[in-house]
Amino acid sequence: MNTLQSYAKGQWHTAADGFKTCHHAITGETVAHISSAGLDFAGMLDYGRDVGQKHLQKMTFHERSLMLKELALYLLSRKKEFYALSRATGATKIDSWIDIEGGIGTLFVYSGKGRREMPDHTVLIDGPPEHISKNGTFLGQHICTSLQGVAVHINAFNFPCWGMLEKLAPTLLAGVPAIVKPASDTAYLTELMFKAMIESGVLPPGSVQLICGSTGNLLDQLTCQDVVAFTGSASTGQYLKSKANITENAVRFTMEADSLNCSILTPDATPDTPEFDFFVKEVVKEMTVKSGQKCTAIRRAIVPASLIDPVGEAISARLAKITIGDPANEQVRMGALASKAQQQEVRERVAELQQSSHLIFGNPEHTEVIDANDQDGAFVSPILLRNDSPFDHCLAHDVEAFGPVSTLMPYERLEQAAELANMGQGSLVGSVFGHDDDNVAQVVMGAAAFHGRMVLINRHSAKESSGHGSPLPHLIHGGPGRAGGGEEMGGIRGVKHYMQRTALQGDPTTLMRITGKYMPGAQTTTTDKHPFQLHYEELAVGQSLTTAVRTITLEDIERFADLSGDHFYAHMDEEAAARNPFFDGRVAHGYFLVSMAAGLFVAPEEGPVLANYGLDDLRFTEPVYPGDDITVKLTCKQKSYRRGKGYGQQGFRSGP
């Protein structure tokens, strides 16, 4: 008997009783038994808080980013094992690729973003300093620090690998330990990948724990420093979110729930346009990939009334070519649902939808399958329904059949397309297919407030488009209302869900000490050596150099105009410049001042400085006239070590 193990307090735990059975989605055979009986949930929380947090929070964002990369590389090296077991979930190779390599890809993206967009520090600065005092001695700065708790990740059954990794990447980058609880039906695949994660030796002790089976009394013991990130049905999510302990302690609860996502065809996308074809292909893809068990799948296809017949025919013709069965056979394009319980659930929901829609493709009760038995496996054929009065008969906006099921519905006027979209009561994603940008813009303005993500596809973007149903780590995944009201990923935004934002107010020098970044008005220091002669380790944030003075001349301006070709009147024509409301006469080029500043602060001889990486926040705020004296103060603003490269980056601040 394959008994799934949990990983608690740094040990593998095997339950003795209380088992449920996980079945093979294709053959119906037993794959594993699952139970969390005997787990010490309070002890797991303590272990995460004491051991996991201690290890993770002494690492900088860059060190955690590199840890994610190392983990991703390790998991990739073992991907064959995950693919082999993934078939038991009913997944085809493409479905498994989304789950396994899509999940690992999320680790890579967060690793890259963590190193590029976050400091080599443990404090994340949120936004610019706020100038809240007259003389600048009292400054405001928002910062984010790691929560001093544990993240509890409760995942849905449809993506046993991606579901775990897309939550772990931002959590670990935030420096917060996690307890992962996969959905029971497919937990065997999560357990396999989790075991590999532990075997990699990459993650510090206590940073991750696993519960295979129920969460027992875990949620009743969470505090305001813990986070629950839940993915699953709205009913379970609402039940857990309203638990007394969660509400009383204001425990953060991010919810990703079921959603009635839609795709809209605009009236310009007639059957002779590429947008019509893209739409048809996308609806079919979203119905059949993962057998429609994607939280982002297109449940409602909203089309102009004049196009509903050709759209229905085109989708049906494509669906007729979808081969269903055991994904081990390469001819098979669609596998099974994750379990017989899901098959039963989908059939019941389709029956409900049929109360106000009629079937135009598929058979809810029977599926033709290849290399498998329709009775043993959890197969459901693609089902296309049509609802001709979607404003009056609203079940399609309310009932989610979590399988290969979609409902086609017509609109007469374009504004009705957005109204129908919004009748889903808040969705993860909506897509718009059309070439007329005015039409597309009208739909987006009408529907964006009800959607977490909108994908706009036309002939120019289709080829490179990531598609309607793919959440990307760079962009937010979540949606308002029925979709749970939460947000995940979204690049570094997702990391902040596991951190506390605090508004610091104080002396700029104190704020510089805390954040590791120079703050306007902070005390600076000087060294005997020129900053260009200091090695990375010798440079300190706040060290500065004040240069010699240079007087700007008319000749400078004219020579720079000739050299650059910039003969803008404000530099060249005294009278015209004086008519400009900003100037009293000819002014120096801003770009000349920047170049001249380099001439003042650069130490020319070969030394530790390798290159100038570029300029941020460059502004030309004051006019500089011939005869003005300019001096430059160069201050080390921030340091960032490029690990593994043998060099670092320093941000310098220079100003007159």
Ligand code: NAP
């Ligand atoms: P579910 O029944 O709500 O279960 C979701 C998770 O909650 C599972 O891990 C489940 O564990 C756990 N759970 C259930 N009762 C619990 C309790 N009392 N205490 C603690 N944990 C509990 O949903 P599902 O059937 O697995 O997933 C399908 C649904 O998820 C669909 O409606 C789909 O739309 C939605 N979904 C949404 C997203 C999204 O990102 N928005 C993604 C995927 C799926 P057990 O399995 O052990 O019961």
